[in-house]
Amino acid sequence: MKARVTVTLKNSVLDPQGKAIEGALKSLGFDGVGSVRQGKVFDIELAGSDRAAAETALKGMCEKLLANTVIESYRVDIAE
Amino acid sequence: MKAAVVLFPGSNRERDAARALRLASGQEPAIVWHGDSELPAGTDLVVLPGGFSYGDYLRCGAIAARSPIMGAVRAHAERGGLVLGICNGFQILIEAGLLPGALLRNENLKFVCRAQHLRVETTESPFTNQYSKGQVIEVCIAHGDGNYVADRETVARLEGEGLVGFRYCDASGDVSGPGPNGSVNAIAGIFSQKRNVLGMMPHPENLVDPLVGGTDGAGLFASVGRALAA
Numbered sequence: 230m231k232a233r234v235t236v237t238l239k240n241s242v243l244d245p246q247g248k249a250i251e252g253a254l255k256s257l258g259f260d261g262v263g264s265v266r267q268g269k270v271f272d273i274e275l276a277g278s279d280r281a282a283a284e285t286a287l288k289g290m291c292e293k294l295l296a297n298t299v300i301e302s303y304r305v306d307i308a309e
Numbered sequence: 310m311k312a313a314v315v316l317f318p319g320s321n322r323e324r325d326a327a328r329a330l331r332l333a334s335g336q337e338p339a340i341v342w343h344g345d346s347e348l349p350a351g352t353d354l355v356v357l358p359g360g361f362s363y364g365d366y367l368r369c370g371a372i373a374a375r376s377p378i379m380g381a382v383r384a385h386a387e388r389g390g391l392v393l394g395i396c397n398g399f400q401i402l403i404e405a406g407l408l409p410g411a412l413l414r415n416e417n418l419k420f421v422c423r424a425q426h427l428r429v430e431t432t433e434s435p436f437t438n439q440y441s442k443g444q445v446i447e448v449c450i451a452h453g454d455g456n457y458v459a460d461r462e463t464v465a466r467l468e469g470e471g472l473v474g475f476r477y478c479d480a481s482g483d484v485s486g487p488g489p490n491g492s493v494n495a496i497a498g499i500f501s502q503k504r505n506v507l508g509m510m511p512h513p514e515n516l517v518d519p520l521v522g523g524t525d526g527a528g529l530f531a532s533v534g535r536a537l538a539a
Contacts, residue, residue, distance in 0.1 A: 299411045
């Protein structure tokens with residue numbers, strides 16, 4: 230099974246890297262960029278085919294390591 | 310003083326920390342490998358040194374915070390044992406949940422490496438009893454991710470309970486300037502609830518010898534010596 234975990238800074242947390250990227254996009258002439266938030270993507274291959282078990286395991290990975298839930302939120306997507 | 314300095318893959322200030330401890334106490338600290346699961350018997354101070362553990366992969370300090378030795382460090386802290394995290398060590402303590410909040414990328418995205426004034430906010434701790442309240446000291450800073458943030462309640466609690474140990478300031482002690490990294494309330498170092506754990510971004514261990522331009526960091530290690538002798 231393949232899964233994708235997306236970790237992003239919470240909206241309440243300032244993202245200086247996203248701000249810098251936003252500025253660079255604007256300076257390249259991409260008009261209409263409202264804002265940019267930078268995040269991380271983890272593509273994870275899992276053994277087994279139990280989706281519910283995989284989802285539980287992935288959430289555990291996020292809570293324990295992949296995300297710092299003080300400042301970040303995460304999303305888990307399991308491929309069909 | 311029976312001190313242990315934990316060595317993670319990518320630590321690079323462990324010798325500076327060991328030297329500062331030796332100068333302050335006359336005793337050689339143990340260097341403990343991150344893969345060990347126990348501290349030397351009788352350890353009364355654990356130092357998590359600066360550096361770039363695991364190359365700052367994932368988040369600064371995140372992987373080191375999950376290493377085997379951290380279970381023993383946590384137990385030591387829960388028993389009331391002293392723990393000092395400097396720079397990357399502070400990041401590790403935060404990632405381990407031993408101190409609240411988070412350390413983000415510096416607000417201006419620049420790695421700052423320079424001398425920096427700090428204001429000592431309290432002398433009532435095992436780490437600051439040899440300073441005076443409001444004293445301005447000059448140590449150095451060297452970090453890219455030192456922008457301290459926490460939710461409003463946590464900041465209010467830290468301030469209300471006097472758990473802010475050091476703030477960035479100018480030579481006159483004014484903390485209202487822009488500061489090096491964007492930290493809320495110019496926070497440079499914080500204590501745990503019982504004040505037995507201190508995490509700080511600046512490097513007091515690098516200012517303990519007149520040869521390198523100052524000894525303002527020595528007071529911190531002398532404070533620990535005094536606290537342990539009491």
